[in-house]
Amino acid sequence: MTDLPLPIPRSADADASPAPSARDRLLRQATAMFAVKGFTAASTREICEAAGVNIASIRYYFGDKEGLYRETLLGPITEVIHAFGRFDDPELSFEEAMRMFLAPILGVASGHKDPSVQVQVMKLHLREMLEPSPAFRQVVEQTILPAYQALSGMLARHCGLRRPDDDIHQLAFALVAMANDYCQSREMMKLLAPGVLDRPRALEQVLDRLVGYAHALLDHEVGRRQRTAIATAASGRPESTPPS
Amino acid sequence: MTDLPLPIPRSADADASPAPSARDRLLRQATAMFAVKGFTAASTREICEAAGVNIASIRYYFGDKEGLYRETLLGPITEVIHAFGRFDDPELSFEEAMRMFLAPILGVASGHKDPSVQVQVMKLHLREMLEPSPAFRQVVEQTILPAYQALSGMLARHCGLRRPDDDIHQLAFALVAMANDYCQSREMMKLLAPGVLDRPRALEQVLDRLVGYAHALLDHEVGRRQRTAIATAASGRPESTPPS
């Protein structure tokens, strides 16, 4: 029950699986462990045992636990952001752009064979938003911030603005929040409304809905700004909160 | 620097502050610690030192660390859900209902003097959605599930349905996600768009926008359903995914 002394379970297959190295196994298991249990709760012994490697391998390959964690974070996040592509291309329609932006977050058409890995990585990042580690702040400034600026800039453009203002920022956060929630609240969603995620083409349908939501919110924001502009032009008051 | 041997710092005031007991101090500091560092990362010594109580107090008042954690979770969540009031009252308009529902989540008009406590507690619950503890699942079924059923039921009613279907559930999750995000991504929001949360009436304005978003999404969903109904009636295909 306690001992499973098989460090390399899969033998040399034909060609499909090139027998993942100890480093890769360690990194993969660490991703899963960190996502499920968090940084502190996931012990190095646990991770190494699941990966079938010795405890000293962490020091050997990554220096220490935080180095392993940093690698676990940095790798997939750049992958997702790269998957965005040029979603802020002015040639694209708003729906096309939002679809390009939302699809990688939901994990649609992910490169991995196992879709749960994508979800685990998203959970890791969402956990970091609650409890930012020093490693994460660095990742944010290098990768997430440019992506967010591209999003808010695109939203501003579709609202007829040259630069995003606070209302655009709020709209951007609302859109991102809707997408993130489908990685974050998955367990609760299965508990409260099992049908949404168990349908055959569940993720595609969720993506369709979210794109529709985004369009509705953009139209709402455009309309609100027009009403605000008319109101301020009529009364001369530069107030910023008309009804809804 | 190390020793602060004053277990009861504030002397007997007039009447405003009844000198919080050791149990209350412990509970308050535990809430802050758990919210900031998580369950495992927050050590019992740390919590007790911050609260100015002995380590054995945890065993004395709550049995063990998990008992303290359970109390930390259960208390404020029932408080928030009770603050919803009867938001699903059929007499209310949709905007009135959503305002009653969203305000407690954002922490508007909270009973606490310190608004950061409310945010901390929300972070605790969001963390639990990523890593549900046994204590949390019990809390979900007892308190969150009824509140969610009230929300999805109200949404279904405003869409002309007797019971919520999968599309209503997805709409409900999107609305909750938008509100949760303002507790969850606060740090990142301050980093990416500082103006949104630093305005004088920031929370009230955010609430106004979210209520507007909710209305826009509801209208979008109603329109989508009408278009779907017309399309299926015309072609006879019971498909469920028309464009946006």
Place this chain on the structure above:
DNA sequence: ACCACATAATCAAACGATTGATTGATGCCC
């Protein structure tokens, strides 16, 4: 008023277990 007793609350100290990190030796392949 005084003592005896009981309960509640708090304390310092230590328990065993587990943590992340580190060492020096070992097998292996080119």
Place this chain on the structure above:
DNA sequence: GGGCATCAATCAATCGTTTGATTATGTGGT
């Protein structure tokens, strides 16, 4: 034999928990 990778074993530190004693707060009897 010389890098490369892996191993068992152990380090000091910290973890949550527990103990037994000590102080504070009442309570009732005489």
